[in-house]
Amino acid sequence: MQTHPKKLLVIIAEAALEKALIKDAKHLGAHGYTVAEVHGGGSRSERDADWEGNRSIRMEVICDPAVAATIAEHVLSVYCPNYSVSMFLADVEVLRPAKF
Amino acid sequence: MQTHPKKLLVIIAEAALEKALIKDAKHLGAHGYTVAEVHGGGSRSERDADWEGNRSIRMEVICDPAVAATIAEHVLSVYCPNYSVSMFLADVEVLRPAKF
Amino acid sequence: MQTHPKKLLVIIAEAALEKALIKDAKHLGAHGYTVAEVHGGGSRSERDADWEGNRSIRMEVICDPAVAATIAEHVLSVYCPNYSVSMFLADVEVLRPAKF
Amino acid sequence: MDPVVLFFLLGAVARLAKSDLRIPEALYETLAIYLLLAIGLKGGVEIAKYSLGAVAPQALAVMAMGALLPLIAFPILRIFAKLSRADAGNIAAHYGSVSVVTFAVGIAFLARQQVEYESYFPLFVALLEVPGIVIGILLAKAGRKSSEGSPVQWGPLLHEVLLGKSVVLLMGGLVIGWIAGPQGIDPFKGLFFDLFRGVLALFLLEMGLVAAGRIADLKSRWLFMLGFGTVIPVLFAVIGILLGKALGLSVGGMTLLGLLAGSASYIAAPTATRIAIPEANPGLSIGLALGVTFPFNITLGVPLYHAIAKHLA
């Protein structure tokens, strides 16, 4: 099976950012995204999703390393200063490189 | 801590495929699976889970590279032509190799 | 973009363990965690979340390799003998190493 | 227009105006379960009043109609719309089956107009769910070389539609209502009967949000979809009404049978066909059933079919 290397960018953030993150990611070159509803906790606070303002999402974007870097840096500069956001990147392989 | 290399296969697909994907994965050698309900968007359409036909799942299978390849190729040939499906593979380590 | 290597520890377990896992992870050095509700199946049983005792969670911790190892070994010895638990580790990169 | 339809319009407007109003998935499922059970229970309580001998032949005729309708839709879709065998069969399956919520709007309308109808009608709804889907899938697959894709696995498929939540809850409600009888059901009236209209209103709010979201599906072939999605329901409704007359149903019954015939399934059919006819484009069938026919039926269809029924009675 022939696979092709891509980057997986995972952004965990306040649910309030979902629309904006999707818009920005597509704008910066992502071909798609997947979002899961999550809860968690970190340096800023416990986000236990007990009411609207307290919900978190986990957004996954599979894309080229360059695109991943662009999105990550954009999120870092625009959202991280004021919002609860965590991000990480991982190396993944896909079968249909053109798709991502 | 002694770890052992395995493959993580992630399949994001229409919820309608869940039963079939689980059946096939087990049949092709997966020892287990984990499914999360997600929503997302890609080349085919926005799948915003606003009704039954529009839900998506994210299925995770930890297994041997060979099994991962078999499942991935099976999904690619059987489901990708007609369904909304995204797939990626990643290298992971586990502590109990026999389990996966 | 300058990235820094970290470990991603993923623990899939019975929902009953959530509180305990979070407490232990923080105690053992995790700065944060993210939890998603999932369902799945493995060697022990199908956990199809059809009632309270049957729910599963997927907990993600981004941390230093040493911390990941400590948590993983702790979970392995304390919870794996008696509970439905799956774990894997993966190499990831983050932008803000101090945060994780 | 029945006020219940206003909730549908509210949902549709909210979605078109890009409001962030969302109905939680769990609520959507809960309302669906409630409506199916409540409709079944209502029918079951009444069914005792009728003799099997009277209902059975009607039931058979109704099922036959369900099997016939896709056979009418299919050639139309193949010849005039030049659709692929898969798409034509898929759409035929949707229009061969029925929409329970459309039926609920119909009984709300008749109640408002104080028009009587045969109270065992929920039985017909359950019986009409399945045949159209099966025939539609058969049409999609008929004369396919085995080379093209995998064959339909009829076992799992029939299991899926016969034991899908629609049939199970409708039939379950019918049986429970029938066994329990009027007195037995009395303690459940508070939930299942008194709240029915209100719950239907909430569900229609959600349907408005969903239906308006489907409009995107129309862009490609909107002319065909608007035409087919409104003409076929009327055509099928007339067939249903005439059958109702032939079966000696009341005007209310003729109206409902017409409405059922003219309605398109968007719960049972999509699930079953998505697996059985992978090549079919669901955007097309859902866009038609949810985006065109459902709104048409609950707004213009119901009163129109009632007028036709009165005229033909």
Place this chain on the structure above:
Amino acid sequence: MDPVVLFFLLGAVARLAKSDLRIPEALYETLAIYLLLAIGLKGGVEIAKYSLGAVAPQALAVMAMGALLPLIAFPILRIFAKLSRADAGNIAAHYGSVSVVTFAVGIAFLARQQVEYESYFPLFVALLEVPGIVIGILLAKAGRKSSEGSPVQWGPLLHEVLLGKSVVLLMGGLVIGWIAGPQGIDPFKGLFFDLFRGVLALFLLEMGLVAAGRIADLKSRWLFMLGFGTVIPVLFAVIGILLGKALGLSVGGMTLLGLLAGSASYIAAPTATRIAIPEANPGLSIGLALGVTFPFNITLGVPLYHAIAKHLA
């Protein structure tokens, strides 16, 4: 058989027939919250009518019974079923505690039979939740070398059961109903009283789905499980009925106390024991409580215990 039980059977049949019918998790939780609150409120409104002096001694006796029952179950499980200390204590904890929904089916049954009962009974339900669980866990842990696994952390454990949603909502409802009194509760009747039976029916539908899903747990030791899961409830029910008589309760009260004694917890107990007795096999305890005893109690148990109560009264 009370019609409400038919909903349980519908759920069980649907699951056994592998129907895709599913009750959304949020609905399941919502129904549970509703039932607990409603039962508490109903009891609270009534409790004002009674003098503390009359209720207090009964309450103490009832709690004592809750602590006694596991002490009876434990040796039976150890000696006859040869179960490990952990499994025996775990199962004893489940049967020492109570099932609120079984109680709800019981009051529905009595209402249908127009049998009176002491209306402060919801208080007993709340009081019976905890003692059995604590004793069961103590039995599982008693005389364990500290080497074997970690010791129970009683602080967190007691906190967990005493502040679990069952106790909090039952007690909360009792207090609110008691403070508000009949007039104060009146505006809430529409939701909490008039819909009670219907909501119970929906919950039993879900319970049917879940219980039937547990049957797989029986395969290993089905003979023991069917035996224990039906004999112990009857034995415990007789104990409860006799205590009820000794306490001078009405026939209805004796029936309910028997039902509570014979019921097994599947909400509070599983959560608490899963953490406190990790070595115990939950498949065994849940298979018994949900797969055998719950169905037995709501179908055959309720009328049986009522007959025994009438006989012994």
Place this chain on the structure above:
Amino acid sequence: MDPVVLFFLLGAVARLAKSDLRIPEALYETLAIYLLLAIGLKGGVEIAKYSLGAVAPQALAVMAMGALLPLIAFPILRIFAKLSRADAGNIAAHYGSVSVVTFAVGIAFLARQQVEYESYFPLFVALLEVPGIVIGILLAKAGRKSSEGSPVQWGPLLHEVLLGKSVVLLMGGLVIGWIAGPQGIDPFKGLFFDLFRGVLALFLLEMGLVAAGRIADLKSRWLFMLGFGTVIPVLFAVIGILLGKALGLSVGGMTLLGLLAGSASYIAAPTATRIAIPEANPGLSIGLALGVTFPFNITLGVPLYHAIAKHLA
């Protein structure tokens, strides 16, 4: 104290006692949708009775008040609490807007006291949602160098608040109720009117859980927060009551307008400001609105404002 408030206290106590009681997210959303729609419908049915000429000027005056309140809160927050422009504007936006549930508790209180009020009040609730938020955000941004952060995108922002679920459901309900009229709404009474108090009680149970969870936010500046969170509502309430008098409202109307003025938004405002004023600390605004002012208003505020209204009438 209205019994409905006891449910709030139950939730608060449960949370403070670290009970595991949780209201599923889907239920929370469902209850909110229900309350908004029901309040709108109730108002819509009544509105027909009044002439536009009578209501319109009042409506304008009420909106003006909504725009004025943040202009009062802002300097107080800047000068006395020394808050940043962003935080001051953010909090001003919350207190300029309104809390629908606080309003619901108010009408429950008046109903209990059998005090009449202008039945088109739900219209005012909808009209008061938005202006305060807009002004608050303007204050936060006013005189900012473009260097500091990105400018507000007013298009999307206004779209968001004007089409947020609160406004859409309130307004939608008003219009539907108004079109359908008393007879038209009758079939929906069972769900939307008879259950209103009970649903409100459930929602307050959830609010208690949430509000108690916010108390952590107070630790940093609890003195300021307790002071501002209780004094400002009273001040604003008096303003609202006086405006009500000037507009010739009944005592009930004066009470409700005071309550609305004194209430702080925790649905529309947080969503809108989180995006529009990123630098603002949401812990501060939510801690105030949910942790202090909401509990204060539904317990002490409502009766206090009613007393003031009676006094000033």
